[in-house]
Amino acid sequence: MAPVLSLRNLTVEIPTRHGVLRPVDSVSYDIVAGEILGVVGESGAGKSMAGNAVIGLLNRPARITGGEVWLNGARIDNLPPEGLRKLRGKRIGMVFQDPLTSLNPLLTVGDQIAETILEHLPVSRAEARERAIAALEEVGIPAARDRVDSYPHAFSGGMRQRVVIALALCAEPDLVIADEPTTALDVSVQAQIIVLLKRLCRERGTAVMLVTHDMGVIAEAADRVAVMYAGRLAEIGPVADVIQHPRHPYTAGLMGSTPGASQGQARLTQIPGAMPRLDAMPPGCAFHPRCPRRGPGCDIDPPPVRAPDARAACHYPLTVAEDVTA
C-alpha cells in the first residue's frame, strides 16, 4: 500500500542576511492510511515548519529547497499555487494550536464549515448546511442544529477545537496535520480532544501527522513517533519501541528526563544544554555537543537514519543490550 504522505529528504531554507538557515533538513518519513504519526521535539526543532511545507503554507521567505512531498503516490511540492490550494482542506486538513484564534469571529461556525464544503464538494447551499450540522454532531457538539448559527465566541475553548476538527475533516481529507491541537486547551479537555481526533481518523482511515510536546498524547494516540532535533529527524519508530527502547541518545535523554513517559504521564523536559540555533549549527551531528555518547566522526559527518533497525540517525546508537528495562 502506498503511503498517504511521504516526505523524501524534505528541506526548507530561509535566506537571511547572515546566511541560509535550514529549519527542516533532509527529513524523510511516511504515514500510511489510518496511521497516526506523532512528531515531537523541542521548540524550534522544525515540526511546524515541516507541516506548513506539506500544505504549501510556508511564510515567506521560507521555502522548500530540496526533497519531495508525495501525497497518495503523486508529487505535490512542485504543484502551482492554485493546485496546492485545491488540495488544502480537500485532501489535507489542518488543525491549529489555538482554537480561540483559529475561527473567524465575525462568521458563524456553520457558515465557516459550509464555505469549506462548498469550496471542495459539488453540493448545494442547503446540502452544505446539512453537512455542517452533521459535522458538528460528529465532533460531539450538543444540539448542533441549534448551534450551527452561533458565532465562535459562544463556544468554550474545547468546543471551539471540536469545531476546528469538524472544519479539518468536513471534506473528508486523506491526511490531517494537527499542530499541537491540545497545547492551548485546559488539561481536563485535552484528553477528550485527542480521543475524538483519534476516533474520527481511525473511522475514516485518515492519516494523521500529530505534532505535540506532550509525550502523554503520543503514548495515548500515536502509532509511530518521529523525534526531531534542530531540523533533522533523530529517531523514528513504533511508539512503544521508541519510548521504552530508544536508539538515539537524544531520545534516551528525553525519555530519561520524563519519568513515567511510558505510562503516558509527563511532558517533555529539556536535557542540559540547549538545542543549537539555526545560525550556529555545529558540524556533523547537530546533537553531538550535548551527547554523552559522542565519539570519533560525530563532529564531522551528519549520521543518516540507519541501524540497528533503521530507526535512529546516530553513529553510536544505543544497542539492544542497553535497553532500559521497563
Add this chain to the structure above:
Amino acid sequence: MLAYILRRIFQSAIVLLVVGLVAFSLFRFVGDPIDNMLGQERTQADVERLRETLGLNEPFVVQYAKFLGQAVQGNFGMSYRQGRPVAEILMERAPATLELAAVSGVLALSFGIGLGVFTAIRRDGFAANAIMTLSLIGVSLPTFLIGILLIYLFSVELGWLPSFGRGEVVDLGGWTTGFLTPSGLQALILPSITLGLYQMTLIMRLVRSEMLEVLRTDYIRFARARGLRDRAVHFRHALKNTMVPVITVTGLQLGSIIAFAIITETVFQWPGVGLLFINAIQFVDIPVMAAYLMLISVMFVGINLIVDLLYVMVDPRLRGDSARGH
C-alpha cells in the same frame, strides 16, 4: 442593547446642550450686532427699539432658555444681515453642502477602501508602492492648496471643468439639486475631489494597515489552510474584520467632511452653509453663526450615534446575543 442606545442618546443631548451654550454665548460676547445692522445715522430710539425686537434686553439665563426652546423648534432667529429667518437661509444653503459632502464621502469611502485593500494584498507590487507614495501627498497638502492646484490645472490650463459655483440646479420642492444637469454634475467634480481627497487617503492608509494586521491572524491562516480562494480570504474573511476601526474613523471623517467644507466652499465659491458661515463671520451675523455651530454639532453627534450602532451590527460579540438572528 436598548439601555446602551438610551445612554448614548442621553450623552449626545448633553453634548448638544453645551454646544448650544457656546453658540448662545456668541450673542453676548462677540461684537454688538446693533452696530452692524444700523448705519451711521441712527437714533438712540432706533437702537432701543431694535434691542427690544431682538430680545437683547432680557437676562442671560432667560435668553439662553428661549434660544434653546426656539432652536429645538428649528427657529434660530433672524439673520442680522439679511433680515430673514436663519432657518430659511440655512434650508436654502444646506442642499449644496450636503450634496457636496455626500459625493466626497462616497468617493472617499469607495476609493479609500478599494485602494486600501489593493495596496495591502499587493503589498510588494510596484503599483501599490506608487499609490502609497502618492497618498502621502494627499495627507500632507492642505485642502485649499489642492483646490487651487485642481482649479489651475483643470479650469485654467485645460478649461475642462468650472472653477466656481454649482452650475445649473433644479429645484425639487425646496431642495436644489445639481445632480440632474450636466453643468451641475461637472461643477461637483473638482470640489468633491478636493474635499474628499484627504479623507480618502486617510481611509486608504487605515484599511491597508488594518488589512495587513488581519492577514497575519490565525483565522486567516486557517482559512487558507482550508483551501479557500484568495478572493474569499481577502474579502469575506479579512476585509470584514477591518471594518470596526474603519467605521469609527470614517464616521468621524464624514463629520469633518462637512466641517472642512468651509474651506472647499470658499475656494470654489460653493453656495453652501460653509460659505454662508464665512460670510456670517465677516458681518458678525451671530444668529447665523450660532445656528451653523448647532447644526454641525447635531450632525457630528448624530454620526457618532450611527457609528456606535454600526459597530454592534458588524461585530456579533458586541451584540450580546450569540447566534445570528433569523
